[in-house]
Amino acid sequence: xxxxxxxxxxxxxxxxxxxxxxxxxxxxxxxxxxxxxxxxxxxxxxxxxxxxxxxxxxxxxxxxxxxxxxxxxxxxxxxxxxxxxxxxxxxxxxxxxxxxxxxxxxxxxxxxxxxxxxxxxxxxxxxxxxxxxxxxxxxxxxxxxxxxxxxxxxxxxxxxxxxxxxxxxxxxxxxxxxxxxxxxxxxxxxxxxxxxxxxxxxxxxxxxxxxxxxxxxxxxxxxxxxxxxxxxxxxxxxxxxxxxxxxxxxxxxxxxxxxxxxxxxxxxxxxxxxxxxxxxxxxxxxxxxxxxxxxxxxxxxxxxxxxxxxxxxxxxxxxxxxxxxxx
Amino acid sequence: xxxxxxxxxxxxxxxxxxxxxxxxxxxxxxxxxxxxxxxxxxxxxxxxxxxxxxxxxxxxxxxxxxxxxxxxxxxxxxxxxxxxxxxxxxxxxxxxxxxxxxxxxxxxxxxxxxxxxxxxxxxxxxxxxxxxxxxxxxxxxxxxxxxxxxxxxxxxxxxxxxxxxxxxxxxxxxxxxxxxxxxxxxxxxxxxxxxxxxxxxxxxxxxxxxxxxxxxxxxxxxxxxxxxxxxxxxxxxxxxxxxxxxxxxxxxxxxxxxxxxxxxxxxxxxxxxxxxxxxxxxxxxxxxxxxxxxxxxxxxxxxxxxxxxxxxxxxxxxxxxxxxxxx
Numbered sequence: 334x335x336x337x338x339x340x341x342x343x344x345x346x347x348x349x350x351x352x353x354x355x356x357x358x359x360x361x362x363x364x365x366x367x368x369x370x371x372x373x374x375x376x377x378x379x380x381x382x383x384x385x386x387x388x389x390x391x392x393x394x395x396x397x398x399x400x401x402x403x404x405x406x407x408x409x410x411x412x413x414x415x416x417x418x419x420x421x422x423x424x425x426x427x428x429x430x431x432x433x434x435x436x437x438x439x440x441x442x443x444x445x446x447x448x449x450x451x452x453x454x455x456x457x458x459x460x461x462x463x464x465x466x467x468x469x470x471x472x473x474x475x476x477x478x479x480x481x482x483x484x485x486x487x488x489x490x491x492x493x494x495x496x497x498x499x500x501x502x503x504x505x506x507x508x509x510x511x512x513x514x515x516x517x518x519x520x521x522x523x524x525x526x527x528x529x530x531x532x533x534x535x536x537x538x539x540x541x542x543x544x545x546x547x548x549x550x551x552x553x554x555x556x557x558x559x560x561x562x563x564x565x566x567x568x569x570x571x572x573x574x575x576x577x578x579x580x581x582x583x584x585x586x587x588x589x590x591x592x593x594x595x596x597x598x599x600x601x602x603x604x605x606x607x608x609x610x611x612x613x614x615x616x617x618x619x620x621x622x623x624x625x626x627x628x629x630x631x632x633x634x635x636x637x638x639x640x641x642x643x644x645x646x647x648x649x650x651x652x653x654x655x656x657x658x659x660x
Numbered sequence: 661x662x663x664x665x666x667x668x669x670x671x672x673x674x675x676x677x678x679x680x681x682x683x684x685x686x687x688x689x690x691x692x693x694x695x696x697x698x699x700x701x702x703x704x705x706x707x708x709x710x711x712x713x714x715x716x717x718x719x720x721x722x723x724x725x726x727x728x729x730x731x732x733x734x735x736x737x738x739x740x741x742x743x744x745x746x747x748x749x750x751x752x753x754x755x756x757x758x759x760x761x762x763x764x765x766x767x768x769x770x771x772x773x774x775x776x777x778x779x780x781x782x783x784x785x786x787x788x789x790x791x792x793x794x795x796x797x798x799x800x801x802x803x804x805x806x807x808x809x810x811x812x813x814x815x816x817x818x819x820x821x822x823x824x825x826x827x828x829x830x831x832x833x834x835x836x837x838x839x840x841x842x843x844x845x846x847x848x849x850x851x852x853x854x855x856x857x858x859x860x861x862x863x864x865x866x867x868x869x870x871x872x873x874x875x876x877x878x879x880x881x882x883x884x885x886x887x888x889x890x891x892x893x894x895x896x897x898x899x900x901x902x903x904x905x906x907x908x909x910x911x912x913x914x915x916x917x918x919x920x921x922x923x924x925x926x927x928x929x930x931x932x933x934x935x936x937x938x939x940x941x942x943x944x945x946x947x948x949x950x951x952x953x954x955x956x957x958x959x960x961x962x963x964x965x966x967x968x969x970x971x972x973x974x975x976x977x978x979x980x981x982x983x984x985x986x987x
Contacts, residue, residue, distance in 0.1 A: 373971060380969035395721055596964070603963045603970065604956065608943070610974035615942040615983070616935070622985035629931065636930045637923070642707035643930065644700060647937035655984045656942070658949035 338364075338371045347378045350477050353416075355450060358477045362452060365469045376469045383472035386418070389582055390484045390500030392525075397506040398532040401569035402578070403483045404443070409579045410481045411448055418474035419451045422467060422486040422496060450474055464495040465609070468602070471499065495605070497525065498598045502585045504578070506530045507546075509538030526562050527591070528581050534566035534574070560591050623653065665691075665698045674705045677804050680743075682777060685804045689779060692796045703796045710799035713745070715809045716909055717827030719852075722814060724833040725859040728896035729905070730810045731770070736906045737808045738775055745801035746770075746778045749794060749813040749823060777801055791822040792936070795929070798826065822932070824852065825925045829912045831905070833857045834873075836865030853889050854918070855908050861893035861901070887918050950980065 349357035361379070365372040389406070391399050400421070407417045443449040452474070454467055471482055486496055497503055505526035531542055546564050563581050567574030585591055620626055632650075635641045676684035688706070692699040716733070718726050727748070734744045770776040779801070781794055798809055813823055824830055832853035858869055873891050890908050894901030912918055947953060959977075962968045 377969045377971045380971075381966050384966040599964045600960055604960045607956070607960060607963065607970050607974060610970055611946070611977055612939045612943060614974055614978040615946065615981070616939060618978075618981070618983040619938070619942065619985065622983055629934070633927055633931045633934060636934065637926045639708050639711040642704045643934050643937055644704045644707075647934060647941060650938055651941040651945070653986045654942070654945070655986070656945040656949055657982045658946070659980045659982070 340374075343371065343374050343378060347375070350379065350473065351382055353478045355447060355477075358450060358473060359452075361473050362470050365473065366454075366466055368466075372469075376472070379473060379476040383475040386471075386475035386480055386482045387586060388471060388475075388482045388484060388500045388502075390486065390497040390503045391506060392486050392497050392503065393506030393508075393530075393532075395487060397508050398569045399485045399487075399506050402504070402506055402530065402532060402567065402575070403485050405567075405569055405572055405575035406483060406579060406582075407443060407449055407481075409575060411443075411446065414448075415481050416479040417449045418471070418477075418479035418482040419449065420467060420471055420474070420482065420484045421451070421453045422463060422484065450477070450479060465606070467496045468499050468606075494525065495602065499602055501595060502527045502582050504528045504530055504582070506532050507542060508533045509536045509542045527560070527585050528578070529562055529564045530574075530578060531564060531566045532569050535568050539566065558590065560585065560588060560594075619654065623650070625650065667701075670698065670701050670705060674702070677706065677800065678709055680805045682774060682804075685777060685800060686779075688800050689797050692800060693781075693793055695793075699796075703799065706800060706803040710802040713798075713802035713807055713809045714913060715798060715802075715811065715827045715829075717811045717813065717824040717830045718833060719813050719824050719830065720833030720835075720857075720859075724835050725896045726812045726814075726833050729831070729833055729857065729859060729894065729902070730812050732894075732896055732899055732902035733810060733906060733909075734770060734776055734808075736902060738770075738773065741775075742808050743806040744770075744776045745798070745804075745806035745809040746776065747794060747798055747801070747809065747811045748778070748780045749790060749811065777804070777806060792933070794823045795826050795933075821852065822929065826929055828922055829854045829909050831855045831857055831909070833859050834869060835860045836863045836869045854887070854912050855905070856889055856891045857901075857905060858891060858893045859896050862895050866893065885917065887912065887915060887921075946981065950977075952977065 346357050346361055350361050361375050364375045391403050391406075393399050403419060403421075407419060410417045443451065452470060454463065454470065467484070471484065474482055484496065484500055503525055505528070507529065509531065529546055531539055531546070533539075543564060543566070550562065550564075563584075565574055565578045565581050567578060569575065632641075632646050636643050636646060673684050673688055677688050688702050691702045718730050718733075720726050730746060730748075734746060737744045770778065779797060781790065781797065794811070798811065801809055811823065811827055830852055832855070834856065836858065856873055858866055858873070860866075870891060870893070877889065877891075890911075892901055892905045892908050894905060896902065959968075959973050963970050963973060
C-alpha cells in the first residue's frame with residue numbers, strides 16, 4: 334500500500350479522516366507513530382483542522398483506577414451522543430516497545446461502538462518520545478471529529494507531565510490506603526491538578542486522604558477568585574461519583590477564569606515543540622556539512638572512557654561550524 | 661561568595677572535592693544543579709576524575725520500599741568500610757520544584773556518618789531535567805571518592821529510565837498485592853532489570869508475584885549463557901534478604917558476561933548527551949545570528965491558534981539559515 338504514502342495518497346487519507354472515517358484515522362495514527370516523513374506530512378496536513386475537541390487528561394499512579402474512570406466518563410459522553418476518543422499512554426511499554434495491555438482488554442464494552450475511538454500509546458515507539466507522538470495522535474482524533482478526547486497517563490515522568498499539560502482539564506486520581514511515597518507525589522501534584530478524584534472511596538482511609546488533600550490545597554496560595562480544584566469521590570467500578578466528575582469537568586471547562594492558565598500551558602508546549610523541530614533541522618544541516626556520523630563513535634568512546642569530557646568534545650565540534658542567517 | 665565561581669575558585673573547590681571534602685562536594689552539587697556556567701565548568705573540571713564508583717540503580721513504583729532497601733544496602737556497604745553516596749530522585753518534586761520529603765527524613769540513621777553522602781534531586785529544577793543533572797551529580801560524588809553510589813528512582817518516565825540506564829546494576833523493586841496496572845509495568849520492565857526484588861515478601865501474594873515474575877522472565881529469550889536476572893525476596897524494614905540482595909549485586913557486577921550490555925548502555929547515554937550539547941550550541945548560534953527571540957512569541961501564537969503548523973514555521977526559519985563546517 335505504498336500509494337497512501339505518496340502526496341496524493343496522503344491527501345486522500347486526510348480527506349477520509351476529516352470526514353470521520355475510522356479506518357483512515359487508524360491508518361494516519363500508524364503513520365504518525367512510525368515517525369517517518371509520511372507521518373510528519375500527515376501531522377502537517379491535518380494540523381489546522383484540529384484544536385476544537387475538548388481534551389481531558391486523567392493521571393495518577395498505577396492502581397488508581399484510571400482506566401475505569403475513563404471508561405465511565407466515555408460512557409456518559411456517549412449517552413450525550415458525543416464522539417469520544419481515548420488515548421491510553423501505557424507505561425507498561427516503556428521498555429518493551431509494545432502495548433502489552435493494549436486496546437483489546439481496555440474498555441471492552443465500547444469496542445463495538447463506532448462513536449468511541451480507542452488507542453494505546455507505547456512510551457518508546459517514537460523518536461522524540463511520548464511528548465511528541467501523543468499530542469500528534471490527539472490532534473488526528475480531534476481532526477476526525479471526536480468532540481471529547483480522554484488521555485490516560487501515569488503522571489510521574491517529565492514526558493508524561495508534558496503530555497498531560499496539553500489537556501484542557503487535568504484530573505488527578507488517587508486512592509486511599511497507600512504508603513508514604515504516594516503522599517509525596519500528592520504533595521507535588523497540586524500545580525497540575527484541575528480536579529482531584531479520590532477513587533475507591535469506599536476503601537478505608539478515604540476520609541483521611543480527603544482531609545489531607547484539603548490541607549495540601551490550603552498550602553497553595555490561591556489569588557482571590559482563582560479556581561480551587563474540587564475533590565470528587567468516586568467508586569469507578571460501580572459508577573458512583575462519575576456523574577459528579579463529569580459535572581466538575583464541565584465547570585472547569587466553562588469557567589472563564591481558567592482560560593489564561595490553559596493558554597499559557599499551550600503556549601509553553603508549542604514553544605518547546607517549535608524549538609525541537611528547529612533543533613532537528615539544525616542537526617540535519619550539521620550532518621550534511623560535516624562527516625560527524627563517522628566521527629561520533631570515536632568521540633563517544635573517548636567520553637565513555639573518561640578521557641575527554643563531553644563539553645570539550647561538543648565545543649571542538651561547534652568551533653568548526655559557521656552559522657549565518659538571512660531575512 | 662562570588663569567589664568560588666571564578667576560575668581559581670572553581671579549581672580550589674575541585675581540589676577539595678577530589679580530596680573527599682564533603683562540604684566542597686555539597687557546594688559543587690549546588691552549582692551543577694543551578695545549571696549555570698559555573699556548574700558546567702565544575703562538571704567539566706571533574707569529569708575525567710569520575711567513573712570508578714560502582715553505581716547501583718534501585719527503581720520501582722511508589723510504595724515498593726525503595727528507600728528502605730537503599731538504606732539497608734548503604735548499611736552493609738558501610739560495614740565493609742566503603743564510602744557510600746545516595747542520590748534519591750524525588751518525584752514528589754516534579755511539579756513543585758523542591759524536594760518535599762528531602763534528605764532530612766531519609767535515612768536518618770546515616771546522617772551523623774561522614775562516610776555516607778545523601779542527596780535528593782528534584783525533577784524539574786534544571787534545564788534539560790533529571791536526565792542531565794542526575795548523572796552529573798553522581799559523577800561529582802564519584803570524583804569525591806565514594807566507592808558505592810545508590811540511585812533511587814521511580815522507574816516510569818523516559819527521564820527516569822535514562823537516569824537508571826547510567827547505573828552499573830539495576831535493581832527493580834516490587835511488592836505483592838497490587839493491581840493490574842502494576843502487572844503491566846512489571847511486564848515491560850524486564851529489559852532494564854538486572855535483579856528483581858520482591859520487597860514486603862511477608863505480605864500476602866508474594867508467592868504469586870514470584871511465580872508471575874518467573875513466568876515473565878521465561879517469555880524473554882535469553883541467548884545461551886546470558887545473565888538471567890535473579891529474584892531476591894526481602895523484608896527491608898527488618899533487614900531480611902538485604903544480604904542476599906547485596907550478594908546478587910556483587911555477582912552481577914563481577915560477571916564478565918554483563919560487561920557488553922553495560923558498555924552499550926553507557927555508550928548510548930553519552931551519545932545522547934553529546935548530541936544535546938551540540939544542539940544547545942547550535943541554538944545559541946542561531947539566536948546570535950537571527951532576532952529569533954523577538955519573533956518566537958508571534959510564531960508560537962500562530963501555532964497555538966492553529967493558523968500555521970509547527971513544521972512550516974520551523975522550515976521557514978531554517979530556510980533562512982546557512983550552515984558551513986570546516987575541518
